[in-house]
Amino acid sequence: MSETLLEAHGLTVRYPEGEVALKDVTFSVETPSFMAIIGPNGSGKSTLLKTALGLLRPISGSIRLLGHDSTRESAAIRRLVRYVPQRDRIELTVPIKVKDIVLMGRLLKKRPPRIASRTDKRIAHEALQRVNMDEFWDHPFNELSGGQRQRVLVARALAAEGPVLMLDEPLAGTDAESQRLIVQVLGEYHTENDVNIIMVTHDLNPIHSYVDNVLLLRRTVIGLGKPCDVMDPALLTQVYGHSARVVEYAGHRYCVTRDTGVDRHHD
């Protein structure tokens, strides 16, 4: 029997002194899923994740994660998810070690004083090995390159517990090698374990062979479907404008857009 992973009804979200970031968003995705949320800058992708986590309150409508309402049951939701925020939300002023970033995912779900057990450390090591960063265990996080930092944050999600991984642009600002590795690790982790992945990204191309569902977002839902269905010139033009092109190569459809930059917040 399949359960609903993420489900929104008439969801509308507005920032206190901003415009409407999401308008009348309605969709539903079943478990188990590796789900991608794509759309250009400012299309409300991060807003959708934050609303689902109960970090933002909708002005109308609702969103549910594994059946839990984001406003009324946020405590339950926070026990279920492992979240990696957009990279500009991570402060690099603290000389925190790589191991402490990875352990953070596990220790946050414990009670103070949140001591790391031997098992915690073993799992953290394994997660770092998966993203090929274990040799940086004792290294200060803020001295790593952009791609290495994202790999460590992905390891934090892998090491934590909970049936849903939520990652906001884990591929932004990373080198090609880190991108390949992150995508592959997440794809494998999803098939090996009974976990759902919800990943926000700019660009579907690197992940389209792994994902089950793609949500095309531009303030509201433009399309939802399998990667190949969403790779439809008419839909992509609605999202990315007339610069979007779909090309077929080796049996896969690729989308070409001019929008390949990094998502930025305006706050």
Added chain:
Amino acid sequence: MIEGLLSLLSSPIVSRAIIGALLIAVVASTSGTLLVFRGLSFMTSGVAHAALGGAALGLYLQYTGIAPWFDPILGALLFSTLVAMITGYAGETGISQKMEVAVGVSFALSMSIAVFLMYYIPPTQVPQIWGYLIGDILLLDNLDLVLLGGTAVLLVLLFIVFHKEFIYVSVDMEGSIAHGLSARAYHYLMLITSSLAIALATKAVGAILVYAIMVAPAAASNEVVRSVRGVVVSVFIIAVLSELAGLAASFTVNASPSAIAGIIAAMSYVVAMHIKKVREHANSDLDELELAVPGHEYGHGGEMGERDSSGGDESTRVVSEEPV
């Protein structure tokens, strides 16, 4: 000579000053470090000056008989906490630009209140207000030490129990909340205890020394020391050394201990920036080397040599074995 030194050290004034210096260093290495991590070091000056405004209000209320029980220290604690709350509210989402504006406004407001009330306070009491600004570590009384000691113990306990939470909130507020942490509670706990400590330290030694000791050593250590534990230890060492040097200088030449300590603490930041520059230079040389050697991972293996070249700062070698 040695006997002279011993009798100097055993005089109550000097021993109180030394204990005070150690306690202020404890406040700096806990609160000061956390504030620098949080990107809130500028809050210190706002809170310290708010203490001055609050003390002025207390003196005014006492003198005019409106509230004779209102001790100036109560006003200082009240105003400092208020500034911390306003700052904390502005920065709840972790955006430090907004907090900066809030601190700037509260700073102006409390200084204006202080200067405004000075006209209504008898001239004999006015130096007490200025004491909050300039202060003198050689004029500490026993009550100052007891209050300061109590705060230092509280800060150390909170730091030991909750340092992980404070650091998580500083590094990744959004992620911490999403994983179920009551980030807001820790955010306010840190700001309020820090502001109480800053207010008491301001009463004891004056805003200028507090600002120098709370901010410069932590900012300096955070530039060059590569672990949380290392920063805490390094801040303590820099703070104690600058304060003791200030005291020593005040006995040999006729100088204000706070001024000397402030100058030395500020110098530590200049030195740290220099060390950082030298290191970055060494790093970019290493990068060029690594580009020529395919397969060599960035930033690995180079650190030891690079650290050695940065000079004999022992505190940069503190390595933490346990997670933060």
